[in-house]
Amino acid sequence: MVKMKEIKANSRLNIDGTLVGDTKQGETLVKDISSFLMDSNISDSEASKVAYGVRVSKNAVSEGQQGGLFFGVSTLNAGSINNEYYFTRGHYHEKLDTGEYYWGISGEGLLLLHYPDDTETITRVSPGSVLYIPGKVAHRLINIGKSKLAVGAVWQSISGHAYSQTNLFRMHILVDDIKDYRVIEEEK
Template identity: 55%
Template sequence: MKVNKVPTELLRDGHLKGAFTTGETNLSAINDWLLNPSDLDTNPEIYSVQVADNNIEDGQPGGLFFGVSRIAPGNVHGEFYFTKGHFHKKIDTGEYYWGISGSGLLLLGDTDGNERLLAVEPGAVLYIPGKTAHRLINIGQGTLAVGAVWQSESGHAYSKNGNLFKTHVLKDASSIGYKVIQDQ
């Protein structure tokens, strides 16, 4: 029997090689959700998501997607860069994240508005239950790379009327290097 080469590989630095698609998100896409928005003289890329191409369509039942999110280091007026964050369209579906490189936080929010933070470091395995919004925040000085597996029928439900979260994470001189502020 012949052994075939796999179409997609995960490299040690958190990049995919081979068959994948990439989506990129710039500052303008999250600017209105910042505690103190930027004046947008520049519009840097904040994060990218690479998804392995497995010939499964979004919304197709029974499949899984595999991807890697890479969040750049940086901040706007002290607030660390973050992903948009989302619930799943099929709200009761869960997801797994795991830390590949960098240092970050996973912000989780339930449908009642309760929020909590989990540390994301290389090797950390994080389960995101259904009915839970999730956002990655890069609190480190290097790129935060996080792997993910989710059901192909999950979909993504981004907020159309504003930020899903009330929690903001800002640089701080404390021993942990950040402080948490919540909107009222």
């Protein structure tokens, strides 16, 4: 006879995208992404606003451990700076060839991808959408909605995050009163 033992989950994902329980959290302020904006001039009051947060479920896996996975949720606030929607810094993985899955939980947004051949694509993120990010591709989330954007993610524990001091992306997503957004692309 097999003896069963029920183990309580260490964290819980609520329907609104809030990850609670045994988690670790980080926040990024507008001042931390201002150098990636088309117009980086921001006021002190704008600089201190939270652009987005990331909450990761704690597990027995450590960064760099072979065979492990991490689970987290990025939550981007609604809003814009100098007419450019809030976005995540964006990154490559330190182990460049590792992929990642994103899925939309709540809100409306875009996933901006920058490929090795210097092309970029945008894909809509909405509740229920499942998006695969291949290895060697930089990725950034943008909130184009009127409410918080919550996006779940699963990535390998060996992936790591390589954040650049310069903007990895040429596309900027701006507020447009007629359509959801408009895209401005910087010259190469």
